Amino acid sequence: MTLASMYKTDYVQSLDQQSQTNLNSAWLNDKGVWITNFILICMIKFFFSIIPGITPELSWTLTTLTYNVGSYIMFHAVTGVPFELFSQGAFDYITLWEQIDEGVQFTATRKYLTTVPIVLFLLSTHYTHYAPFAFFVNLVATVINLIAKLPAMHQVRLFDINQKIDSRG
């Protein structure tokens, strides 16, 4: 490998990404993450259910919406690593979803995190008795979340969201 090609930023960037465990995404493979995720959803549902006078339709819709918006922000909107140790910005402009398992697709963590919004959607539409408005809101939130998780969307940026601006002259 020539020195000039080693200077190419992409090569150096992938070296820096793999040089050590990415603590920002590695915890998603830890024990108990799935059950925590499940408990969190139950807590969201519980929180919305205890609001006085709330209908089950509304509480289910708000639960789906909260989960989808929350996980979208967490996995697809925020980029980079919050604690820079030695990666020197190697994960700048890369979302948490893209950081999971070094970008390998269809890993167990990804499968779990993709299935959860689908199951939640089916449950909530069932319990909202297919009220058209609630159905529509749930569907849009779920589908947007699912599209962002598609392998085909890996490091693809639509509508200028998370766009990496090339400052190279």
Place this chain on the structure above:
Amino acid sequence: MDNPVLSAINTTFATVASAVQTVPGSAIAIDYIKNSYQNDPFRVVLELGLAIYAVKYMLSKKYRIDQNHVQLTEKEIDELVAEWQPEPLVQPLSDIQRMELDKTQVIVGAQGPKPKVLSSGKTLLNLASANYLGYITNEDIKQKAIETLHNYGVGSCGPPGFYGTLDVHIELEKDIARFLGVESTIIYAQGFSTIASVVSAFSKRGDIIVADDGCSFAVLKGTQISRSTIKWFKHNDMADLERVLESIRVETQAHKKRPLTRRFIVTEGLFQNYGDIAPLDKIMELKHKYKYRVILDESNSFGLLGKTGRGLTEVFNIPAKEIDMIVGSMANTLSAAGGFCAGPKEVVDHQRLSGQAFVFSASIPAMLTVCASEAIKILSTPQGESLLKTLHENASVFRNVILTAVPQWIELSSDAGSPILHLRFPSSLVASQQMSRDDEKLLLQEIVDEAAIKDGLLITRAKYVESQELHLPRPSIRISICASHNKKEVEKAAQAIKAAFGKALSRRK
């Protein structure tokens, strides 16, 4: 029911239906479908689609989205393993490496302006060391060093952030800051890693570094480990620097959501690989015009250039305060060890936690710190001024002799007044004689050997880590002038080297 076929179908259907009902959980599924249908087949299809997608996702196989990732079959792996030949731990030396190893001079006894070498046992005139002002043999400095050794012992036993900081370190920092007229200074333990550490402490991924392509290896490594975007401009070509800065300006202006990046111009004061100086006035002008920060590597020029040795800023009469970061070395002119970075207080304090070579390396021994302090003290006295004057006179004597040589023989890339002189074969000659790089090196080595044997001169070729250099300079002989030599010796040496160049070339023809 007379139709036997129809009745058979009906019975089958009833059996299947009852069979489905016996499956545990089937009641819930049936109930769900009944419920969800609600006269809307479209929605059922949608939900089914989502469910199928979930199942399909669950059953998909792992793969890596990486165009460059090569998937090898078992057979290919076996073949590659069978083909593999272990490399020897130590590669056999090539001819040129062998020659380099054999021809290296070994000094017996103390280093100095006239050391004794092992090969011939003779005393040679040293034109190869960075002992420009003769500080190595300075008795005052030696005395101070011995005193400090009795007081502090040898090592400092730790990085500056833990237990490695001594009072003498702080004093040296103050001495350098006062000498240059800047706010603050930080000292590093190794001269080579100082610039690399400073560059990477400030410039990160996404930041832009515009650097001179004639910069030394230390600067090159610094820009490389900083992970920044690096743009090179032609060596000391200010028009090319402006072109690069302009192209960056145009390109970044095109983006609406341009991120705020740090930008640096990195250059050397006195170029180690060429012996010429950077046009600092023009660089400062461009820095202000395009809003860049300047990192100036004065490793060679600190203590050498200017009337009192304050470096490039003194030559151009620019206050050192105006340069964002001045990086220098105490290992060259000051004949001590380590390096420093001088600049505003904020710049210096940032490095105390972010300068990798500062944080992760033991501080310099007290002895060498005191030597450096003492060397700077001498520079501020009339004695230092006269040393510098002698040095510059010696350099111009040498230079003038070389300039009288046949211009087709020797090419000199150094500026007037520079005590680092690079002597090369002119590129036109190299082209016409079709000399390869190795030919040039061998021929220069002949000159070096001849000068050592016949004329009693210790000179050396400039050596590089060729596989790691991005802009490899052409082979040369690097002469370092010393103030401790007298004019006659220097002139004689220059004449001898000039003659050796002529002889070597005529032998080749």
